Amino acid sequence: MQYNPREIEQKWQKSWADAGTYEVDMADAAKKFYCLVMFPYPSGDKLHVGHWYNYGPVDSYARYMQMKGFRVFEPFGFDSFGLPAENYAIKTGVPPKESTEKNVEYMRKQIRAIGTMYDWSKEVVTSSPEYYNWTQWVFLELYRRELAYKKKAPVNWCPKCQTVLANEQVSDGRCERCGSEVTKKELTQWFFNIKEYAEDLLQHEGLDWPEKTILMQKNWIGKSVGCDVSWEVDGHNLVLDTFTTTVDTVYGVTFVVISPEHPELKSIVTDSQRAEVEQYIEEAKKRSDIERMAEDREKTGVFTGSYVINPFNGEKVPLWVADYVLMNYGTGVVMGVPAHDQRDMDFAEKYMLKIVQSVVDEKGESFVYDDVDKYNVKGRIIDSGEFTDLPILEGREKMIEYMEKKKIGRAKIQYKLRDWLISRQRYWGAPIPIVYDPEGNAHPVPEEHLPWMLPTDVDYLPKGKAPLASSEEFVARTEKIFGKGWRPEVDTMDTFVDSSWYFLRYPNPQKEDGPFDKELVKKWLPVDMYVGGPEHACMHLLYARFIHKVLMDDKKAEPFKRLVHQGLITKDGAKMSKSKGNVVSPDEFVEKYGSDIFRMYLMFMGPFTEGGDWSDRGITGIARFADRVWNFIHGEHVGKDSDEVLRALHGAIKKASEDMEKLQFNTVLAGLMSFINVALAPGATIEAKKQFLQLLAPLAPHLAEECWEFLGENKTIFDAGWPSYDQKYLVAQEFELVVQVNGKVRAKLMVPAEVSKEDALKLALENENVKSHLEGKQMKKEIYVPGKLVNLVVS
């Protein structure tokens, strides 16, 4: 009999589905394991090998947990709102609903071919009214808690296409579609007040997350402790606040810089400078924040003609406008201290502004603050009035006290984290459940009108307004319910809102009277293992934590206990995307080799968390392995296993048990291959074969299930438990002692396992080659590492 993957895979997938094997009884959550992969966006590219690389190994881990006796809940769904479907609609006229449903349908089929444990009865699709009903509920809940508010914020605007552009649609400041220069447009938009939770989001206690992700989130939130200093604008009845973490340098301020977007800027500019400043503002609109903050870029700026007064020494310093100051961080005004800040120095040198030193380090030398020592500097303040000679940190405190007393400033904690802008001037998203009365006041749509249906009579083509504004039905519906002159909000929600709570929906996605089943959520949350790409470290993962804290009414609640990032699979070094035309489909490989071999190959490619560049070179090695496994199982059953086979088997059990925990599937497979290399020729007992199959089962579920049955078992292998190894087979009688002279290997000797240091050294010194390297040398030191090596240090 030959190994025929396609036949047995169909057989077992059908068998599992018919038996309802993976439909979880949610009522029983004792020893639960909630295993979650980030749900995909159903793009027109369909599934690519990167998806498989994620889902296959995670399912293998879930199967391993099942074998360890856990009740595994592994749900799946689709994050199906989003820009690509809308762009496709603009291009082809196919309604997003239609193309999305088609893509979802196709991807479901592709995913089923993997043979995962997904509980399809719990699937969620975010673009379905049954789901977005509750996304809207989430919005209303935040609104109720005063965590949703409106304010003006700029969007990328293409004047020619008359539409808002995503950052992705802007390249080099130009519209991707028509090439026109992109400008900024101010729109009133909805925000979630995530900053309210900044301090709680900085806490990651008890979470089994990658260090780097925690670090990235911390940097993203960007807490800095400092103060606001108030500067009176000379000749105006106006005060500008500057935020600084280094108020100790305030006597070194020789200019102050205001952001081009600052609302007070126009009232401050003098007539003689007006033309120049206005032109500068226009230029700044064309640049992205990233570009503006880049430190290697030539600093630009324009004098406003006005002066501000240093509240510490009364000195008048010029007020400049420059685009390296961003309105959305801090106050939009910064103090310029060229002596202690490189960027300020560049600016001062370019525009020939004064430079004044105000702090020095321990050695009395001038220094520039950088991020590393911003909060922990030693040195003292100089030439700073009554604060002169104070140590820097003490000086800061004194200065803040002084400001607070004189009401010219105050201590302040500043976060880089910005509030979450959730308004999108797009069609394919959940409508924001808000209506406006004839006076333009916002009112929440009452819950009984949810889902606040996304209208279908819309024009997807950009016409200068949000697509929903073109729906007659939408307005008619609003007037019918709320009264004449009432208008619906026409923006939809950021798709990150959809994905910020879906893990709460999974335990009972059919629930009709609430977003999630509180009882089940209490039992099943937190998610025990959450797996997704590292690109989500700062956005999705912060949003989900935030929404979870809000909905659970517990600022300490965390949704994801263990977090793992699968590596990225690239093609020729680049991220796979349709626009680059480098998407690799898994279908042909599954067709040719079957799911088990393809899945094992993806696992064998390298460490799960590292990913790599796609190549199918090497898949044949896995195919050979699968054949050898088949032949091994179907070969003669021997009556007794040799010591060698037993040692190999228990070594493989040990390796698999340890490495599965770390998701190091590649080395688990290497261990299984080593076993097969040892056991294939001599054969093994049925018992040994079964134990081996149990190790293989998570990695090649269909193959293992088929072989399990062949060996006479009639229940699924996934209920057979996980084997444990017996140490007695692993302790060697002898080991290879490495003998080094001055750190270089000069001999390898087989010695008894429990050799003493004296005996080991004696044996080492008897070796001819070692002797020759010691000749004429003086012994200085003898290093003995038990079970490993001897190092003879001579001179």
Place this chain on the structure above:
RNA sequence: GCCCAGGUGGUGGAAUUGGUAGACACGCUAGCCUUAGGAGCUAGUGGGGCAACCCGUGAGAGUUCGAGUCUCUCCCUGGGCACCA
């Protein structure tokens, strides 16, 4: 520019966390088997050298009896930077 990773044979990668660098595979070479499609089996395979040996984990320095692993500097590649998700 800023934040975060990562650079090991011809290739993917392994290395008990400071102790034999290259496990397990791919590829390649030679031989066997008379050989229908992912052939199989055996042996070899980091570089140099006849050899003893020498050199080798992006580059350079440092710590150490001993460094792929720790420290510093530099170079390169990837991810993210708030409207792709």
